[in-house]
Amino acid sequence: MNWYGVAAIWRFEMARFFRSIIQSIVSPVLSTSLYFVVFGAAIGSRIPEIEGVSYGAFIVPGLIMLTVLQQSIQNAGFGIYFPKFIGTIFEILSAPLSSFEIVLGYVGAAAVKSLLIGMIILATSFFFVDITVKHPLWMMAFLLLTAVSFALLGFILGIWARNFEQLNLVPLLVVTPLVFLGGSFYSITMLPPFWQTLSKFNPVLYLVSGFRWSFFGTADVPVAASLAAVLIFAGICLAIVTWIFRSGYRLKS
Amino acid sequence: MSDIVTVENLSKTYDGGFQALKNTSLSIRQGEILALLGPNGAGKTTLISTICGITAPTAGHIQVGGHDVVTDWRAARKLIGLVPQEINLEPFELLINTVRFSRGLFGQPPNAAFIEKILEDLSLADKKNARIAELSGGMKRRVLIAKALAHEPRVLFLDEPTAGVDVELRRDMWQLVERLRADGVTIILTTHYIEEAEAIADRIGVIRKGEILLVEEKTKLMQRMGKKTLKIELRAPIDAPPDALSEFDLSLADGGQALIYSYDAAGERTGITRLLASLQSCGLAMADLQTSQSSLEDIFVDLVQESAA
Numbered sequence: 054m055n056w057y058g059v060a061a062i063w064r065f066e067m068a069r070f071f072r073s074i075i076q077s078i079v080s081p082v083l084s085t086s087l088y089f090v091v092f093g094a095a096i097g098s099r100i101p102e103i104e105g106v107s108y109g110a111f112i113v114p115g116l117i118m119l120t121v122l123q124q125s126i127q128n129a130g131f132g133i134y135f136p137k138f139i140g141t142i143f144e145i146l147s148a149p150l151s152s153f154e155i156v157l158g159y160v161g162a163a164a165v166k167s168l169l170i171g172m173i174i175l176a177t178s179f180f181f182v183d184i185t186v187k188h189p190l191w192m193m194a195f196l197l198l199t200a201v202s203f204a205l206l207g208f209i210l211g212i213w214a215r216n217f218e219q220l221n222l223v224p225l226l227v228v229t230p231l232v233f234l235g236g237s238f239y240s241i242t243m244l245p246p247f248w249q250t251l252s253k254f255n256p257v258l259y260l261v262s263g264f265r266w267s268f269f270g271t272a273d274v275p276v277a278a279s280l281a282a283v284l285i286f287a288g289i290c291l292a293i294v295t296w297i298f299r300s301g302y303r304l305k306s
Numbered sequence: 307m308s309d310i311v312t313v314e315n316l317s318k319t320y321d322g323g324f325q326a327l328k329n330t331s332l333s334i335r336q337g338e339i340l341a342l343l344g345p346n347g348a349g350k351t352t353l354i355s356t357i358c359g360i361t362a363p364t365a366g367h368i369q370v371g372g373h374d375v376v377t378d379w380r381a382a383r384k385l386i387g388l389v390p391q392e393i394n395l396e397p398f399e400l401l402i403n404t405v406r407f408s409r410g411l412f413g414q415p416p417n418a419a420f421i422e423k424i425l426e427d428l429s430l431a432d433k434k435n436a437r438i439a440e441l442s443g444g445m446k447r448r449v450l451i452a453k454a455l456a457h458e459p460r461v462l463f464l465d466e467p468t469a470g471v472d473v474e475l476r477r478d479m480w481q482l483v484e485r486l487r488a489d490g491v492t493i494i495l496t497t498h499y500i501e502e503a504e505a506i507a508d509r510i511g512v513i514r515k516g517e518i519l520l521v522e523e524k525t526k527l528m529q530r531m532g533k534k535t536l537k538i539e540l541r542a543p544i545d546a547p548p549d550a551l552s553e554f555d556l557s558l559a560d561g562g563q564a565l566i567y568s569y570d571a572a573g574e575r576t577g578i579t580r581l582l583a584s585l586q587s588c589g590l591a592m593a594d595l596q597t598s599q600s601s602l603e604d605i606f607v608d609l610v611q612e613s614a615a
Contacts, residue, residue, distance in 0.1 A: 055380070061410025065399070072398060140394030144453070147358040148411040149383040305362050 058150045062158025063165075066132050070166050077166070078173060081120050085174045088116055089181040092238060103240050104271045109182040113175070114265040115237030118199065121171045122232055122257070125200050126224050129163035129207030134220050137211070146305065152298030156208060163204035164197070171196055184268070191276075192267035198283045199260055205290035212303050231257045241273045256282055310336040310385075310461055310492050311357065316366035318352050318516075326352040328516040329366070334461075334494060339487055340521075341503035342496045343606055344513035350496040351391060353513070354463045358388045370461060384412055387459030391466040391496075393446045397439040401430065404438060405452045412457035424452050427482065444475045451482070462486060464495040468502060480506050500603040504528075510602070512609055519609055524602070531605040535598055536567040536578060541591040548588045554581050 070077045093109035100108040136142040145155060178184060186192050214220040235257030241249050252258050253274070263279025266272035272279070297304065311334035318327040326349045334340055344350050355361040357368050359375055359382075368375045373382035396404060405421055425431045428448040433441060438449065447467070454462060464483075468476045483493055483506055497503055503510055504524070511521040520527075543562035547554075554577065556565045569576045585592065 055413040057410045057413050057415060061407050064410075065396075065403070065407050068399065068403065136396075139396065140390075140392055141396055143355075143360055143388070143390055143394065144408060144411060146360045147383060147386070147388055149380040149413055150411065151380075301362060305360065 055148075055150050055154050058148060059154050059158045059161070062145075062155065063162045066128075066159060066162030067165070069132070070128070070162075078170065081124065081170050082173055082177055085116055085120060085177055086181070088112070089178065093181055103243075104269070106269050106271070107182065110184045111240075111265075111269075112238050113178045113182065113184055114268050115232075115261050116178070117171050117174050117196070118257075118261050118264055119232045119237050120174055121167045121196060121200055122203050122228060122260075123224060124167035124170050125163055125203035126207035126210065126228060128166050129160055129204040130211035130214070130220055130224075131207075132159045132163055133208055133211035134214055134217075138217075142304070152295070155298075156205070156294055160201065160204040160208055163207060164200040167200045167204065168196060171200070186268050187270045188267040192264065195260070195264045195267055195279070195283065198287060199264070202283060202287035202290055205287065205294055209290060209293050209297065212297055215303075228257075231255055232261075236261050236273055256286055259283065308336050309333040310371055311494075312367075312369045313353070313357065314367045316353070316356065316368060317364045318349075318356055318361060319364045326516050327356070330513075330516065330518050332511065332518055332521065334492060335509075337487065337490055337492055338508045339483060339493045339495070339506055340509050340511060341507035341524075342494065342511045342513055343500065343503055344496070345610060346498075348513045349516040350513055351465055352516075354388070354465055354494070354496065358386055358463065359383055384457070385460045387454035387457065387462045389450050389454045389462070389464045389467055391469065393443065393450065395438045395446055395449060397437070399438055400434070401425075401436055401438060401441070401449060402434040404449065405456050408453035409456035412459075414457045420458070421456060424455050427485070428452050429478070444471055447471060447475075451479075455486075459491070461492045461494070464493065466496055466498065468497065468499060476502070500601065500606055504602040512606065514610055527605065528599075528602060531608065533568050533570065533599075533604075534576075536569065536581075537596040537598070538565045538567065538585065538592055539594040539596070540564060541593050544590070548590070550588055551581070551584055554584070 089109065089112075092112055097108035097112075102108070103111045136145060150158075210220060210223050214222075234252065235255045236252065237257075241252045241258065244252065259274055259279040259282035262273040263276055263283070266276050266279070296302070311332075313330060313332040316327055316330045317325070319325045330349075330353065332353075342350050342353070352361060356363050357370065357375065359379055363376070368382075370382040371385045373379075373385070375382045399407075402421065402425070405424065406416065409416070409421065422431065425434055428451060430445065430448055430452060433445060438446065441449065451464075451467070468479055471479065480502070483495070487493060495502075495507075507524050509521060510524050510527055512519040522530075537559065539560075540563055544558070545562060547556040547558065547565060554567055556567055558564070559566050567578075567581055569578065582592075
């Protein structure tokens, strides 16, 4: 195991994060605060409690998930895409690093970054709403699993993408709609039956629901189903990453 | 001398069907400087990339320091440093961090003193806290070398190290290569500049269309392939070489003001004495004499054209 190599990638990626501190931290905090102000205060005051939770508090887990998903994909995707784009990838490929070690470095750094941002958003929410976390360990577990599996997805996209447009395509056209339609800002019990059934096919629903359960103890789908969904998703991403390195897809000629 | 890199029957065909290397074999000796010469697209970079593990071989085997680059890749790669042809650097990172990064990547524990020394050797020490984007082109090229040396490799590949580099930096680079060789590092460089190979290499390999045409000691190659010419400047121009001198196969130059005589420098009899005596008996008055030796460049052009014919 080349731990120095993993640490080198990890540190390099974290340095990128702290170099662009405004983009990395201030921007997600600012946009989250805007969500609180607009949804929580302005609209939320006209919405009654959902499942015994005030609307402002109800959207906190969804907001954290939204940001963690986006940040994990973006950080890991950019992390591996940028060396490909500027050509420094040759060094990674010629180094005595296994594919597992490379993934550990990039995905590890991306997951840590988005976890940090998730925690910052949670801290920010304390300023806006009254909120307690019922199952803090489960909350951390869901957050960690989500961050890791979506960082894996971002890594895959970063390797697949041939240009910046492709890099942003999937997060923009697939992930963001899935998050918004996955019950981030509402309970799916509020939907007509047909849309409720359709929502069950949205993987993000399971993440948000499980995560929200760790906060309030109520969920749209059983917690076990949420956990299974995250694990399956992480497994699929891992399988694809393994295949990428085995075949050298878009990495080696 | 033992071989540190052996390439056996290596072939590489890219996905598009282009065959960049054809059944290539090559042995690189421990501690030597080997220059690989070849026209653009000859397969130099493919050969290096395959040894370094960036490109997967289609067929054949490569060993570095006794380690197979496919089955025992971790040990093989630790021994190798690569300076690529293109200047590929993360623009926003600090110089020193990119060099530390490279050392870590190759599995070496941090060693601040060693990194300092490399930067010192490459005249980069005073720029170590500058961002890569702020450096000049020549400095960036030296950063690439610093990165390649950061993990103390035993074999260093320099892919066109002096392309687009000014004369002074090129000489610095040659000195650096000499110092590295003194430390026991084996150096393989590809180059377009034949004078570069002539100046620093121990052996020359010529590669063309994915095939290695020859690998030979530089001095032997130049002796074997090199032609010497004697230019005799005349006091008065002539229309044609006198018939009495036909055995020397002379040619006219400078509008009849000079005669050119080609001879084999390595041969036992050069024929010069006889030629000069004959000239005198023909009554031709000489103004001056010049000899010149064909450069590696001439040899290279001959070789590549010969194999193309």
